Amino acid sequence: MSTVREAARMSGALRDAARSRSQVARLIRLAAPPLLVFLVVIGIWYAVTYLVLQPSRRFLLPPPHDVVRYGFMEPTTRAELWRGLLRSAHVAFLGLGVAFVIGFATAVLMSQAKWIERSLYPWAVVLQTVPILAIVPLLGFWFGFGLMSRVIVCVIIALFPIIINTLTGLLSADRRLHDLLTLHGAGRWTRLTKLQIPAALPDIFTGLRTSAGLAVIGAIVGDFFFGRGRPGLGLLLAQYSSRLKSEELLAAVLVACGFGVAVFSAFGWLGRRVVGAWDESWGATSRIEVQDEEATQGVQTDTSREGVGEPTGRGEAP
Amino acid sequence: MVDDDAVISFRDVTKGFGAIRALTSVSLEIRAGEFVAIIGPSGCGKSTLLRLASRLEHPSSGSIVRRTERIGYVFQEPTLMPWRTVRRNVELLAELEGVDRRLRRERADAVLRLVGLDEFADVLPAALSGGMKMRASLARSLLLDPELFLFDEPFGALDQITRHRLNAELMALFTQRPFAALFVTHSVEEAVYLSSRVLVMSARPGRLVDAFEVPFPYPRPNALRYEPAFATLAGRVASSLAEVA
Numbered sequence: 001m002s003t004v005r006e007a008a009r010m011s012g013a014l015r016d017a018a019r020s021r022s023q024v025a026r027l028i029r030l031a032a033p034p035l036l037v038f039l040v041v042i043g044i045w046y047a048v049t050y051l052v053l054q055p056s057r058r059f060l061l062p063p064p065h066d067v068v069r070y071g072f073m074e075p076t077t078r079a080e081l082w083r084g085l086l087r088s089a090h091v092a093f094l095g096l097g098v099a100f101v102i103g104f105a106t107a108v109l110m111s112q113a114k115w116i117e118r119s120l121y122p123w124a125v126v127l128q129t130v131p132i133l134a135i136v137p138l139l140g141f142w143f144g145f146g147l148m149s150r151v152i153v154c155v156i157i158a159l160f161p162i163i164i165n166t167l168t169g170l171l172s173a174d175r176r177l178h179d180l181l182t183l184h185g186a187g188r189w190t191r192l193t194k195l196q197i198p199a200a201l202p203d204i205f206t207g208l209r210t211s212a213g214l215a216v217i218g219a220i221v222g223d224f225f226f227g228r229g230r231p232g233l234g235l236l237l238a239q240y241s242s243r244l245k246s247e248e249l250l251a252a253v254l255v256a257c258g259f260g261v262a263v264f265s266a267f268g269w270l271g272r273r274v275v276g277a278w279d280e281s282w283g284a285t286s287r288i289e290v291q292d293e294e295a296t297q298g299v300q301t302d303t304s305r306e307g308v309g310e311p312t313g314r315g316e317a318p
Numbered sequence: 319m320v321d322d323d324a325v326i327s328f329r330d331v332t333k334g335f336g337a338i339r340a341l342t343s344v345s346l347e348i349r350a351g352e353f354v355a356i357i358g359p360s361g362c363g364k365s366t367l368l369r370l371a372s373r374l375e376h377p378s379s380g381s382i383v384r385r386t387e388r389i390g391y392v393f394q395e396p397t398l399m400p401w402r403t404v405r406r407n408v409e410l411l412a413e414l415e416g417v418d419r420r421l422r423r424e425r426a427d428a429v430l431r432l433v434g435l436d437e438f439a440d441v442l443p444a445a446l447s448g449g450m451k452m453r454a455s456l457a458r459s460l461l462l463d464p465e466l467f468l469f470d471e472p473f474g475a476l477d478q479i480t481r482h483r484l485n486a487e488l489m490a491l492f493t494q495r496p497f498a499a500l501f502v503t504h505s506v507e508e509a510v511y512l513s514s515r516v517l518v519m520s521a522r523p524g525r526l527v528d529a530f531e532v533p534f535p536y537p538r539p540n541a542l543r544y545e546p547a548f549a550t551l552a553g554r555v556a557s558s559l560a561e562v563a
Contacts, residue, residue, distance in 0.1 A: 174397050176393045176395070176397045177397055177399065179372075179374055179391070180391065180397070180410075180411070181414065182374060183372055183373075183374065183389070183391060184411050184414035184415055185414065185415075186414055190414065194410075194413075194414075195399070198399065198401045198402075199399075199401075201401070275401070277442055277444075278400040278401050278442050278443075278444050279400070
C-alpha cells in the first residue's frame, strides 16, 4: 500500500518537474524574440558609436557600457536618478488616481442620462486637445511650481481615456440583461452596481492601462517644462541635456522608459487578474480552450446519463 | 370574453412603433398549465408580443390582463453575466427580489440540479457549451418559480441534437410542475412537440391567423416526433405558415 502511495507521489513529483520544465520552455519562447531585438539594438548602438561617429564626436552617443558606468554605477548619479524616479512616480500615481476618480465619476454621470452625456462629451474632447506644453507655464503661475501643478498636468493628460473607456463599458451592458433587471424592479443604483460597472470592468482597465502610460509621460514632461522645483526625472533630463552629460542623459531616458513599461505591465497584469477569467480581450480565450474540453466532457457524461427528461426525476421543484 | 382562469389575456391588442405597426388586433388567452407556441415569419412581431406580456412594452390600444407577477423570461441567447459564476447567475433574480442569501443559495442549487448543472455551479459561463449556457439561463428563470413563462426562441441558436435534448428537458419540467407558457419559435416541429396549442402569426403587422390544438398527452416522449400523427399535424401547421410568410 505504502509503495503504491510512494509511486503515486513519485509520479506526481515527475509531473511537477515536467510542468516546471515546460514552463521554463514557455518563458524562453516568450522572452527570446524581444531579447533578440534588444541585442540587435545594442549592436547597432555600438556600431554607431564606434564606426559611424568620429572619436571627437563620440560624446553624442556614448557606448552602452559608459551609460551603465556613469549613469548607474556612479553613486551620486544613481541616487539622483532614484530620487527623481520616486518623485516622478509619486506625481504620476497621484495624477492617475485623481484622473481615475474624476473620470470614473464623470463617466457614471454621463451614463445616467443622454443629456448629461451630450453636455459633457464635447468638453472631454476639448480637454484632450489642450496643448499641454503650451499651458504648462500658465499652470505654474496659477498653482505654483510644486507638486500641485505637476499632478494637474498628469490629470489633464490621463483623464480622457478613462472617461471614454469607462463610458463605453457602462453603456455596453447587454440590453436583455437590462430588461431582466427592469422586470425585477431594479433601480438605477442596482443597475449600476450589479450590471453596468461589472460589465464595464474590461474597458475600465483598458482605459487605466492607457492612462497609466500617459500619466508617466505627463509627470516627466510636466517636470521637464516646469524647469524648477524639486527635480523628478523630467527635470534631471533637462539638466543633463543642458550640461551635455550624455551618459547620464541616456541613463535617465532608460529609467523613464523602464518606469513607463513597468507601469503599463503592472496595469496589464492587474487587468488580467481581475477580468481575464471572463473577458476575451483580457485573455479569457486561452482559458476557454482549456475548459472547453471539460465542458464537452460534461456534456458527454450528460448524454450517457441516458434520458433527457432524467433531471426532473432527480431534482425537486424549486 | 375574458376567461377568468386565464393567467394572461390579450384583448384586441395593437402595438405600433412610430409609423410601424408591429401587431394588430391580437386576442389570446393562456390558462394555467397551458403551453402555447407562437410561430410566424421573422419580423412578424412575435418578440413584441412577449415584451407586451412582460410589460416591458405597453399596448398602443386594446388591453392585456395578467393575473400573476411571477413571470419567467427566457431570451434567444443565454444572456448570462460572464463575470458571475453559474450559481451566482442563477441567484440573480432572487437577489434583485431581496431573497435572503441562504435561501437563494438553496434554491439555486435545487434548480441547478434540476437542469443537470450542479457540477458546474462554481464555474464561469465561459467554460460552458452553448447548450449548458442555455440550461443555466433556464435555471435562472426557474428560480422564482414562475407561473407564466415567456420564451423568445430560446433554443434557436443550438444544434439539432442539443435542441432536441433541451426540448425534452423543458417537457420534463413542464410535466412535473405545469406553468402557463408562451413560447415563440421558428420551428414547426418544436412548436408541435412542446405545446398544447400552436398559433400561427402573419407577417407584419403581426396578426394571429390560425390556431391548432395539439392533442398528444403529456409527458411526450421524444419518439413522438417520428409518429405519423405528429407529422400530419406538423404538416398542417407548416402549410398554414407557408400561406402567411
